[in-house]
Amino acid sequence: MPAIMEKKIEDITPYGNEKAKKEQVKDMFDNIAGTYDMLNKTLSFGVDRLWRKTMLRHLNKTGATRILDVATGTGDVAISIAKKMKKASVMAIDLSPGMLKVGAEKVKKEGLENKVTMKEEDSENLSFETGQFEAATVAFGVRNFEHLEQGLSEMHRVLQKDGRIFVLEFSKPKTFPFKQLFKLYFRYVLPAAGKLMSKDDRAYRYLFESATAFPEGDDFIKILEQVGFKNAVCKPLTFGICSLYIAKK
Numbered sequence: 001m002p003a004i005m006e007k008k009i010e011d012i013t014p015y016g017n018e019k020a021k022k023e024q025v026k027d028m029f030d031n032i033a034g035t036y037d038m039l040n041k042t043l044s045f046g047v048d049r050l051w052r053k054t055m056l057r058h059l060n061k062t063g064a065t066r067i068l069d070v071a072t073g074t075g076d077v078a079i080s081i082a083k084k085m086k087k088a089s090v091m092a093i094d095l096s097p098g099m100l101k102v103g104a105e106k107v108k109k110e111g112l113e114n115k116v117t118m119k120e121e122d123s124e125n126l127s128f129e130t131g132q133f134e135a136a137t138v139a140f141g142v143r144n145f146e147h148l149e150q151g152l153s154e155m156h157r158v159l160q161k162d163g164r165i166f167v168l169e170f171s172k173p174k175t176f177p178f179k180q181l182f183k184l185y186f187r188y189v190l191p192a193a194g195k196l197m198s199k200d201d202r203a204y205r206y207l208f209e210s211a212t213a214f215p216e217g218d219d220f221i222k223i224l225e226q227v228g229f230k231n232a233v234c235k236p237l238t239f240g241i242c243s244l245y246i247a248k249k
């Protein structure tokens with residue numbers, strides 16, 4: 001029997017092959033921007049907030065003040081950094097104007113316009129100077145990059161020497177019954193609930209497909225090292241449903 005070719009993360013797209021992955025990802029997040037926060041909260045039972053909190057706890061220990069939040073979406077990571085780290089200023093970038101618009105309203109409502117700047121940027125081609133930031137964060141974003149290594153290389157470039165990168169991304173639990181429950185929930189429950197609530201048929205099937213294809217754990221650590229990061233570690237969270245990666249320039 002011929003081996004079934006596993007798809008690379010770059011080949012997993014929301015809407016097929018009609019446009020480049022980047023365009024499709026932008027369209028998809030523009031489509032779901034209005035329901036993204038509500039869906040996140042409901043479908044993750046609020047656990048996603050704990051994961052972001054864990055990342056923030058580790059970031060806070062670095063005492064960084066110039067921070068880049070990549071794929072900020074509706075800005076939850078950037079807002080929580082600005083609230084917790086009093087001296088920090090956050091440059092929050094994303095591809096999707098729709099997500100950024102929701103985020104900018106939240107930043108304004110929190111009175112954080114002086115600390116958080118929301119900007120439309122592509123992580124694979126950042127406009128910032130080399131070595132400009134002390135730390136970079138990206139939560140549930142790297143899975144969506146069209147060129148994973150290029151996006152990570154750009155984050156590496158804009159960090160100062162010894163600057164830290166913090167990456168949160170889904171991973172697959174390995175043990176019974178979490179492995180089975182994860183598959184059931186991500187494959188069947190999430191797409192059905194997502195379709196009902198966001199009206200985007202593909203968005204939550206794409207979530208399952210991209211989370212499944214993502215090179216997690218040691219594979220992602222290798223990629224971080226290939227683009228120049230050092231001392232990369234992976235911390236599995238909540239039975240391995242999510243992982244936090246930390247590395248140094």
Ligand SMILES: C[S@@+](CC[C@H](N)C(=O)[O-])C[C@H]1O[C@@H](n2cnc3c(N)ncnc32)[C@H](O)[C@@H]1O
Nearest residue numbers: 029071072073094095096122123139140141144
């Ligand atoms: C699942 S959302 C995560 C948003 C937010 N970080 C959070 O934790 O809720 C993924 C985001 O990645 C953004 N994205 C995907 N590819 C990108 C790229 N190349 N450059 C910048 N943002 C990108 C999308 O537009 C989307 O807003």
